[in-house]
Every structure is written in C-alpha cells, then in structure tokens.
Amino acid sequence: MLEAERQRIDQIDQEIVALFEARMETVLQVAQYKLDHDLPVLDASREHLVIEKVRGKLNNPELAPYLTELYQTMMAQSRAYQSQWLDHQK
Numbered sequence: 526m527l528e529a530e531r532q533r534i535d536q537i538d539q540e541i542v543a544l545f546e547a548r549m550e551t552v553l554q555v556a557q558y559k560l561d562h563d564l565p566v567l568d569a570s571r572e573h574l575v576i577e578k579v580r581g582k583l584n585n586p587e588l589a590p591y592l593t594e595l596y597q598t599m600m601a602q603s604r605a606y607q608s609q610w611l612d613h614q615k
C-alpha cells in the first residue's frame with residue numbers, strides 16, 4: 526500500500542520536475558526580453574495574476590493556501606534564476 530502510493534508520488538514528481546524545467550527555461554526567455562527592454566525582473570502585478578489564475582484552476586479549494594505558498598516560492602526562485610542569468614550577461 527505505502528509502496529504503491531510512493532511509486533505514484535515518484536511518477537508525479539518526475540512530471541513536476543519536467544514541467545519545472547520547462548517553466549524555468551521559459552523564464553529565461555522572459556529575462557532576455559526584460560534585458561532587451563530594460564525592464565525589472567520583479568513584476569508584482571503579474572505575480573498576483575499568476576496566483577489568482579492557478580487558484581482558479583483548483584478543484585479542491587482547501588488547497589488554495591498551499592498552492593499560493595508554492596507559487597510564491599516558485600516565482601521567488603524564478604526571479605533568483607533570472608537575476609543570476611542576467612548577472613552573467615554583463
């Protein structure tokens with residue numbers, strides 16, 4: 526029983542990692558645009574919109590606070606990755 530659930534979690538994690546990599550690759554394309562147009566990495570209004578959108582996609586509203594925290598963390602990591610990449614373009 527536990528073994529089966531953990532196997533399922535491992536499969537889900539594999540999908541999450543692939544999607545995380547795809548998201549972070551796309552974020553670098555955003556960073557390139559920001560570099561070209563002299564825009565700051567942080568766009569607080571966009572972050573609020575992203576969180577609103579993903580919360581709206583939930584089937585289980587109990588998960589909303591957990592999803593919000595996950596996205597706040599993920600976008601903070603996205604900003605850190607963009608900033609590090611931008612530092613290397615100088």
Ligand SMILES: O=C(O)C(=O)C[C@]1(C(=O)O)C=C[C@@H](O)C=C1
Pocket residue numbers: 552555556566567568569571572575599600603604
């Ligand atoms: O959409 C952007 O402008 C991004 O840089 C992407 C992203 C995100 O990871 O979703 C990251 C930083 C911004 O503050 C807003 C959103």
